[in-house]
Structure formats: C-alpha cells, structure tokens
Amino acid sequence: MSAMSEIKAYRRRDGRVGIRNYVLVISMVSCSNTVTERIARTTGTIPVVHEQGCCEFEHDHARTKLALIAAGRNPNVGAVLLVGLGCEQTNIEDVRRCVAETGKPVEAILIQREGGSPEAERRGVDIVRRLKCVCESQERVPCRVADLVVGVQCGGSDWTTALSANPVIGAMTDLVVAAGGSVLMSEVAGFPGSEHIVASRAVSHDVGLQVLDMISELRAEYIETYGQKIEEVNPTPGNKAGGITTLVEKSMGNIKKMGTSPVQGVLKLGQAIPHPGLWVIDNRAQGPDPFNLTGLAMQGAVVTAFSSGRGSPVGNAVMPTLKLTGNPETFRKLGSITDFNAGAVIEGATIPETGKALYALLLEIAGGRETKSEINGNFEYIVPREAARKKRDACPLS
Amino acid sequence: MKKAIRIEPEDNVAVVAQDTSAGETLDCAGASLVAKGAVPLGHKIALSRIPRGEKIVKYAVTIGLASSDIAPGEHVHSHNVEDITNRLCNEYERAFRARKG
Numbered sequence: 001m002s003a004m005s006e007i008k009a010y011r012r013r014d015g016r017v018g019i020r021n022y023v024l025v026i027s028m029v030s031c032s033n034t035v036t037e038r039i040a041r042t043t044g045t046i047p048v049v050h051e052q053g054c055c056e057f058e059h060d061h062a063r064t065k066l067a068l069i070a071a072g073r074n075p076n077v078g079a080v081l082l083v084g085l086g087c088e089q090t091n092i093e094d095v096r097r098c099v100a101e102t103g104k105p106v107e108a109i110l111i112q113r114e115g116g117s118p119e120a121e122r123r124g125v126d127i128v129r130r131l132k133c134v135c136e137s138q139e140r141v142p143c144r145v146a147d148l149v150v151g152v153q154c155g156g157s158d159w160t161t162a163l164s165a166n167p168v169i170g171a172m173t174d175l176v177v178a179a180g181g182s183v184l185m186s187e188v189a190g191f192p193g194s195e196h197i198v199a200s201r202a203v204s205h206d207v208g209l210q211v212l213d214m215i216s217e218l219r220a221e222y223i224e225t226y227g228q229k230i231e232e233v234n235p236t237p238g239n240k241a242g243g244i245t246t247l248v249e250k251s252m253g254n255i256k257k258m259g260t261s262p263v264q265g266v267l268k269l270g271q272a273i274p275h276p277g278l279w280v281i282d283n284r285a286q287g288p289d290p291f292n293l294t295g296l297a298m299q300g301a302v303v304t305a306f307s308s309g310r311g312s313p314v315g316n317a318v319m320p321t322l323k324l325t326g327n328p329e330t331f332r333k334l335g336s337i338t339d340f341n342a343g344a345v346i347e348g349a350t351i352p353e354t355g356k357a358l359y360a361l362l363l364e365i366a367g368g369r370e371t372k373s374e375i376n377g378n379f380e381y382i383v384p385r386e387a388a389r390k391k392r393d394a395c396p397l398s
Numbered sequence: 399m400k401k402a403i404r405i406e407p408e409d410n411v412a413v414v415a416q417d418t419s420a421g422e423t424l425d426c427a428g429a430s431l432v433a434k435g436a437v438p439l440g441h442k443i444a445l446s447r448i449p450r451g452e453k454i455v456k457y458a459v460t461i462g463l464a465s466s467d468i469a470p471g472e473h474v475h476s477h478n479v480e481d482i483t484n485r486l487c488n489e490y491e492r493a494f495r496a497r498k499g
Contacts, residue, residue: 159413159439159440163403163405163413163415163440164403167405167457192487193483193487194459195487195490195491196486196487196490196491197459199490199491199494200490205494205497205498208494209494209495212491212494212495231481231483231484240475240476242440243413243438243439243440243441243442243475245442245454245461245462245474245475245476245479245481246461246462246479246481246482246483247481247483248459248460248461248462248481248482248483248486248487249456249457249461249462251483252456252457252459252461253457256457345403346401346403346415348401351405
C-alpha cells in the first residue's frame with residue numbers, strides 16, 4: 001500500500017472512520033435551540049439547531065428526525081448531547097437510541113425535567129465537559145483512504161466552475177475511488193440532460209435503471225412544479241450568454257465532479273452505503289447550498305470538496321468542507337474562505353496534476369489539517385426539505 | 399499569450415479564458431490557434447475543422463452537432479450548433495430499457 005493511501009483518523013465502534021472528533025449538542029425542537037446554543041458556546045462545542053421538531057406533518061417530521069439522528073451518527077462526531085424541551089414531537093429517546101447504536105456516548109436532557117433553562121444549561125455544560133474529556137482521550141489511528149466517504153458539490157458557480165474546478169474535483173474523485181474509498185455525488189436536479197452518460201457508467205443494468213428512473217421522476221416533477229419541460233427553459237438565457245450552448249453541456253459541467261468512475265447505485269437519504277465506490281445520493285432539496293451539503297453529511301460523508309467560482313464560506317456542523325475555486329481571481333480575493341486554487345488550470349496547469357494536488361490536500365485535511373470553513377466557524381446544518389418529491393419515504397432509521 | 403482550455407484530449411472545442419478578438423493567437427495545450435472571429439470569455443472555440451452534421455465534443459462527450467461547417471478558430475455556439483440533448487437522452491433510454499439485464 002502506498003503512503004498516499006494511509007491517513008490517521010478515528011475508527012468508530014461501528015467500523016466507520018471519522019476525520020474529526022467533534023462533540024455535538026443537538027436541539028430536538030426549536031424551543032430548545034437557545035439552551036443548545038448556550039451550552040455549545042460555553043463549552044466550545046458545535047450546536048445543531050433548526051426551526052422544526054413539533055407540529056409537523058408525518059413526512060416532514062420523519063425528515064427532521066432523520067437529519068438529527070444522522071448528524072449524531074456521522075463518524076466525525078465523537079460524542080453527543082441531545083437537548084429537548086419535554087413535550088415536543090421529536091422523540092428524544094428514539095434519537096438517543098439511533099445515535100447510540102454507533103457505539104459513541106450519547107446523553108439527553110429535557111428542559112422541563114431539569115427545572116428550567118438555566119438548570120438545563122448548567123447540567124448540559126457539565127455533561128459536555130465530561131464528553132469532551134472522553135473525546136480528548138481518543139487518538140487517531142492509522143486508517144486507509146478506503147475508509148473515507150467524500151462528498152463532492154459545487155455552488156456559487158461562474159464560468160470557471162465547469163471548466164477548471166469541477167473537472168479537477170472529477171480527477172480527485174477518480175483517485176479516491178481508485179484507492180478504494182467512497183465518493184458521494186448529489187445535486188441530482190442538475191442531472192437531466194446527461195442521464196445517458198451517468199447510466200452508461202452504471203456497474204449493472206439495474207443500477208442504470210435506478211439512474212434513469214430517478215431522472216424520469218425528476219423530469220415529471222419539474223413539469224408538475226413549473227408547468228414546463230426542463231429543456232424548454234434550459235440552458236437559460238444567462239447560461240447562453242456565458243457560453244453554454246446545450247443542455248447536455250450544462251449538465252456535464254455538474255456531472256464532471258464524478259470523474260469517470262463507475263456508478264455503484266442510487267441511494268435515498270438515510271440509506272447506508274453498501275460498499276465503497278462512487279454513489280449518487282437522490283437528494284432533491286432545492287435551495288441554498290447548505291441543503292445539499294447537509295444531505296452529504298447525513299449520508300456519512302466525512303469531508304466534502306466544494307467548488308465555487310464566486311467564492312463561498314459554507315461549511316457543515318459535522319463535516320469539514322474543503323473549498324476550492326476554479327477562478328484564480330477569486331482565490332486571490334477570497335483566500336480567507338478558500339482552501340485550494342483550481343484556477344491554476346486557467347493559468348496553465350493540467351487538470352490531472354491539479355486533481356492530484358487537490359487529492360493531496362484532501363488527505364492532509366483527513367489527517368487533521370483544519371479547513372477554512374472550520375477556522376471561520378462555518379458549522380451550518382440545514383435540514384434538506386424535498387418539497388417537490390412526489391413519492392416520500394418514512395425515516396429509514398427509526 | 400491568451401489561452402484556450404481543452405478539457406479532455408478528445409475534445410474538438412476548447413473554452414477561451416479571456417475575451418478574444420478576431421485574429422488573436424491563443425495557446426491551447428501547447429499548440430497555437432488563431433481566432434477566426436470574436437469569442438467571448440467562457441465561450442467555445444473550434445480546435446479543428448468540424449463539418450456540418452459532425453459531433454461537437456466537450457468533456458469527452460457529444461454536446462451537440464455542427465449545424466454548419468465550422469472552421470478551426472471559429473466561435474462555436476447556438477448559431478452553429480444543434481442541441482440534440484433530447485435525442486441523445488431518449489434514444490439511450492429507449493435502447494437501455496429494451497435491453498435485459
């Protein structure tokens with residue numbers, strides 16, 4: 001095994017590997033957000049707060065619960081404190097049980113049971129301090145790239161995204177997969193137009209059908225939501241002014257992050273990854289970039305390579321986010337939020353060599369080097385809502 | 399020298415990395431190329447002669463067909479490219495679904 005495929009990371013009791021040892025404080029309902037935030041602030045840990053957790057329709061609540069459980073289960077998380085109110089829809093005991101299955105310490109407190117907010121806060125701070133001691137006693141051990149789950153995403157795109165940044169991510173994807181690791185690609189709303197390319201890379205006929213079925217559903221949902229076919233409004237006039245001529249070209253700019261690795265299958269949010277390789281995550285949440293980023297983290301990605309032509313500060317509560325830009329100007333201007341300059345391609349470097357350099361940085365980050373998103377405190381966690389999805393599934397973890 | 403970026407070796411178009419005027423020489427993967435007309439930043443330029451009806455290849459995949467003869471150095475966009483996305487997707491899907499695992 002080459003030195004390049006070895007990293008030092010945290011091996012969890014469930015066998016998965018994390019590259020951080022975060023202590024997480026998770027709020028069960030918006031009513032417990034403030035106490036959650038105050039406990040995290042006092043202890044220097046990461047809060048996960050959200051706007052839901054009560055009075056939700058069944059499917060919406062299933063998604064909330066899945067997102068909270070998945071945050072706790074992510075292998076980058078070493079220990080968890082759950083903070084609830086006491087009368088909310090979110091069943092704190094269910095969440096505790098699902099997170100504890102991974103073998104990590106999970107504690108739970110309820111504001112009503114503790115006798116109020118200051119009381120819950122004091123108790124929570126004591127618990128988190130203890131959990132931090134547990135995590136600090138754990139050490140990184142030798143692990144392999146084959147143990148890693150890596151997400152890929154783009155957002156805040158400009159003319160360089162499809163030209164330099166995403167092809168460079170694609171080269172990195174192929175290196176991770178060649179080393180036996182896993183890569184997760186989502187942003188499936190951008191797939192129509194190149195489904196024939198994605199399906200042609202499927203490992204089997206069944207997987208090809210999974211891809212084509214997903215795109216057929218997406219096309220139908222698009223018509224139902226907007227009253228028009230995707231290709232009637234794409235490429236948009238703005239895309240055309242920027243130089244994109246056809247839908248397959250526009251779509252390929254997105255797909256390029258997948259490199260040329262075989263597609264192992266399509267997974268729904270909450271479905272465990274059956275084996276390593278490149279996977280498509282069917283997350284149809286349409287919204288700001290943290291929606292998709294959170295979906296990748298929910299799926300167990302421990303780091304995501306995120307390209308942004310214009311520059312973006314986004315990160316995630318449980319997953320370091322390696323930000324790269326394909327635009328050398330953006331890298332010079334926004335170096336404080338950008339980790340890697342794929343704009344070297346615009347200035348003469350080749351895509352394969354720049355992809356290797358990105359892969360090397362990814363492994364450094366896996367070994368403990370902080371990303372700009374972590375340094376700047378970008379620990380967003382936004383529950384991805386799939387408003388347009390017609391067929392919805394219950395929370396697979398409970 | 400101004401640059402055009404060819405993403406994959408099999409591509410017959412490249413993307414110009416700055417606004418380019420007619421007659422300007424561009425460097426593309428070590429070779430030089432003269433722009434036949436203005437090509438705006440981020441737009442495609444033909445690397446070789448592409449006869450009418452031939453495939454436009456970018457990202458190593460077909461992104462459209464030449465709707466007229468395209469000379470090396472010419473701007474490649476909606477005026478000389480036919481969008482065949484639907485045909486590519488539909489034909490592939492029909493053939494794929496007809497095939498048994």
